[in-house]
Amino acid sequence: MQLLSLGTSWRGRVAARAGLMRTACSWWMALVAVLAGWAGLLCATPAHAGVMNRELMEKAFPSPLIVGEKDRDLPVWPILKQDATSTPVIAYVFESIDLAPIPGFSGTPYNLLVAITTKGEFMDVRVLSQHEPVFLDGLGEGPMHRFVDQYKGLSLKQNIKIGSNLNSGGKAGSANVYIDGVAKATASVRILNQSLLAASLKVARAKMGYAEGRDPDLVAHLRPDVFESMGWDEMVKAGLITRKTFRNRDVEAAFKGTVGEGLDEQGTRHGDDSFVDVYFAYLNVPSVGRNLLTPAGWKFMQSRLEEGDHALLLVASGRYSMLGEDFVRGAVPDRLTLQQQNLPLEIRDLDLDVDLKLPPSLRAAEWRAFRVIAPAGLDPAQALNFNLHVTRSKGQIYPERVTKTLGFDAQLPAKYFEAASSNDKTWRTSWRTRVGEVALLAIGLGVLAWALRNQLWLSQNSRRLAFFRTGYLLFTVAFIGWYAQGQLSIVNITALVQAVMAGRNLDFFLYDPMTVSLWAFVAITFFVWGRGTFCGWLCPFGALQELVSKVVKPLRLPQWRISERADAQLKKIKYAVLAAIVVTACVSVPWTDRLVEVEPFKTSITLVFARDWPFVAWAGGLLALSAFVYKGYCRYLCPLGAGMAIFGRLRRFDWIARRTECGTPCQRCRNDCAYKAIPKSGGINYNECFQCLDCVAIFQSEQLCVPLIAMNRKAARQIPIAAAVEKETVAPVQG
Structure with missing residues (x-):
């Protein structure tokens, strides 16, 4: 009790x-x-700053390179190179700690020496200092330096992601580049990556006019809870479906002055006729996909997409095919490309074999659903810039080819996406993965x-x-x-x-x-x-x-x-x-x-x-x-x-x-406590207690707890008087 x-x-x-x-x-x-x-008040010290001076810069970038004067407004050194009679700027060099001092796990930021060309490519990346525990007498700095070496030749126009090295060869033309991480140092290399990109993008925006450079993790997200039942015309009116018509005269105007001018006789005779009508929609927006696909088709498409992927629907009707005769299902189209803020985004056929609810006028049109994977960083809040490429050739044996681009833009209405917040930094990627x-x-x-x-x-x-x-x-x-x-x-x-x-x-x-x-x-x-x-x-x-x-x-x-x-x-x-x-x-x-x-x-x-x-x-x-x-x-x-x-x-x-008997007089728990967290008084020193619960087990044990044993023995010694009298009375009868 x-x-x-x-x-x-x-x-x-x-x-x-x-x-x-x-x-x-x-x-x-x-x-x-x-x-x-x-x-901070007791230990206030000056914040860390760059360590490079002109002498060190000239050693790091020797002749024939020339180190210019450090910018007064931005801690950046221009790198020049003699070219005939001129000395143009070919790169900018800076220390990441001056521009993006993101603390590592020791509380101290990496300091990277970064050189980026005027085209936004990484010319050189070096680690000047770091205090990451895993790289100090742990894994050593070797894996970190090998990680940093992967940035050379990559571009700020690409989305650089840490993962399996699936696209290391496609440096200039690919929208996505995956670089190898470091085992047991995942968080540390993510901080390094964020420090490098954040500092580099600041320089690129200031010195190269980069509107392109943006943090690929700072993107809006589609709202899965917004759905309205609509038909095709209603979706067009709501801005969910974008239509662009290219007429024959538009195409002829694009080829004017080239060897391709006048080669399309039909287009020349019927300039006002349609060359191609293109329709675009975000198929993974519920108000689009659930209206154009059957429930089974919507479910099937969702199963084909990873978290953060986008399904883009394109429908084309007219004389010109947006895919071409050589298009293979599941491949990247040659005639159709996509950019966003001048950044290339790879689109690949989703190979979606489902029924699509198109209006009667488009039943014979060609359509494909293309996937843009999450690491590409597509931002639904920003306009998409599509380019349809048209190629003409002149000549029989060695034809001369010329290609022109027909561009159109598409913008998703704001009610269907949730804008990115300032907290959507790369640490969110760590949580998602x-x-x-x-x-x-x-x-x-x-x-x-x-x-x-x-x-x-x-x-x-x-x-x-x-x-x-x-x-x-x-x-x-x-x-x-x-x-x-x-x-x-x-x-x-x-x-x-x-x-x-x-x-x-x-x-x-x-x-x-x-x-x-x-x-x-x-x-x-x-x-x-x-x-x-x-x-x-x-x-x-x-x-x-x-x-x-x-x-x-x-x-x-x-x-x-x-x-x-x-x-x-x-x-x-x-x-x-x-x-x-x-x-x-x-x-x-x-x-x-x-x-x-x-x-x-x-x-x-x-x-x-x-x-x-x-x-x-x-x-x-x-x-x-x-x-x-x-x-x-x-x-x-x-x-x-x-x-x-x-x-x-x-x-x-x-x-x-x-x-109450614990400590006075019982010392059983105290003697058994391996941590010596129970003083003679019998209480618990919680500051030294490791919560093994051994004393709690003793407290409840009728075989180990001395006070409990004593109480049980005392109870056993108490003889019920009434029962004893009854027994003495009954005994003679039994005899």
């Missing part, structure tokens, strides 16, 4: 304060802002929250608790750590400090969905359960240490006994390590990069021990130590754990049930 009462009381306290959960996240963000601002991982993490975090909420039920059976805890630790190491690379780190804190000092925003955190999701969950749990939710359940290296202890337990290795006084003193070390790292982060980025190596996380989790031997020896030694001193690194050295303990003081609940 007492146990039931305690459990009910605990649940009542949680329910009474459940309202705090709804504001926990906002409290956390406010606290971070205050602390970051305080750090990792939606499955984030979903699995969310499920795992939900399971953990349920388990901690139902700790009394979970720990009623020791085997149930052991099975659940071991399984969850394996999930943490294998999925959160090694697979999804979700190891939180002290680097996250130093990055926050350095970014605030430099006056930069914190968007760079969003490039890693796993880190953001974990920090959000941990921030909320600070208010509910304290520090131990992360350190005891969600830290991959902490979980790895505990699993090592479980594996070697059958070997009965001698455990180092640390006195209570020594344990208390050793636990202070991690706070000193944290203070040293945070102070260093304010004054020296290189020294911060060295000090954060006290964490073995990058070696053991991020790089899975594929690193230089000193780092592997340090991480391996700490794991070996855990076989003799239970999670010694977590308890005594971990600076992130120290930070978690500080924020864990925000905890609002004493959620581990205790009895």
Whole structure:
């Protein structure tokens, strides 16, 4: 009854304060802002700036190239080259940190030396400085330099995407270029890519008049919820279908003055007749596709499109075929091309074999649905510029050919798309590509929250608790750590400090969905359960240490006994390590990069021990130590754990049930606590508790809990008097 009462009381306290959960996240963000601002005031230093001067520029771009005078308004150096009697500008050179200082995971931006030609092509890209943890004594800088080398020869007019290298050969004419990423450094190379493109586009707009250059991720999105039942004529009136008529005289005018002039006798005689009528519509707009296709056809088309793809319908009627006799289904048309803001967009036949509801006048017309893939960056908010190419030839043996272009534009009405917002940056791509991982993490975090909420039920059976805890630790190491690379780190804190000092925003955190999701969950749990939710359940290296202890337990290795006084003193070390790292982060980025190596996380989790031997020896030694001193690194050295303990003081609940006998006189839980988080008083030191729930299991066990055993024995010794009298009365009768 007492146990039931305690459990009910605990649940009542949680329910009474459940309202705090709804504001926990906002409290956390406010606290971070205050602390970051305080750090910025204490450690204010000048923002990072470019390091290149004329002497260094001339070494980087030697003769026959000539380095001009640095622009007064924009930190750009013109590069000239002697051409006969003139010296034209052939390129512009700049440092990315001057134009797009996007912080990396250390809080410090990449600094890239970038040279782009006057045509918008990358002439050279070099890394001047970087402080990405994964490239510092991790993977090394080799993979990063190989990644950067891929930009040479590419153009700002192309959509440069990180992925499989499907189109590395088509540099000048292709709308899309995929460059190889770097395994285990996905977020870091995305930040590098964004820094490079953002800085380059600023220069291209200022120096080359680029209207073309735009962030391909800043595009509008179609609204799938907008649908109106309409016929063909109503769609034309609503602007959903665009019609363009080219007459014979228009074509003749295009060929005037060329060898193709006058070669079309029919066109010359009947100038007012139609050469070709072209109709265009976004087929994946519901008010178009669902009206022109059958329900089965609409469903089939949707199955052929990936997220972000567009299906463009083109219908042609008249003397001229928009496809040509040699067109192959599923291919890119030769006669029809598409551009948007002077950027080429590849259109490929979707090979859509469905019925199309065309008006009677167009039943004999040719039509095709073309796909523009999502990485092309087509923006429904901008006009599409179609070009229909007409070729004429003169001569028999060696004909002379001339091609002219008939252009027409199409614009989707605003009500059918949602305009891009300023937040649609490339970090959104990271979230879209990792939606499955984030979903699995969310499920795992939900399971953990349920388990901690139902700790009394979970720990009623020791085997149930052991099975659940071991399984969850394996999930943490294998999925959160090694697979999804979700190891939180002290680097996250130093990055926050350095970014605030430099006056930069914190968007760079969003490039890693796993880190953001974990920090959000941990921030909320600070208010509910304290520090131990992360350190005891969600830290991959902490979980790895505990699993090592479980594996070697059958070997009965001698455990180092640390006195209570020594344990208390050793636990202070991690706070000193944290203070040293945070102070260093304010004054020296290189020294911060060295000090954060006290964490073995990058070696053991991020790089899975594929690193230089000193780092592997340090991480391996700490794991070996855990076989003799239970999670010694977590308890005594971990600076992130120290930070978690500080924020864990925000905890609002004493959620581990205790009895009045705990500590006075019973010391069972205290003696069994491997973390030494239970003082002699019998309470719980939540700042050092890793939430293993062993003490909760003891609390409920009739075989382990001394007060519970005593209560049961006392109850057993109480002999019911009435029952005894009845027994004595009945006995003689039986005799």
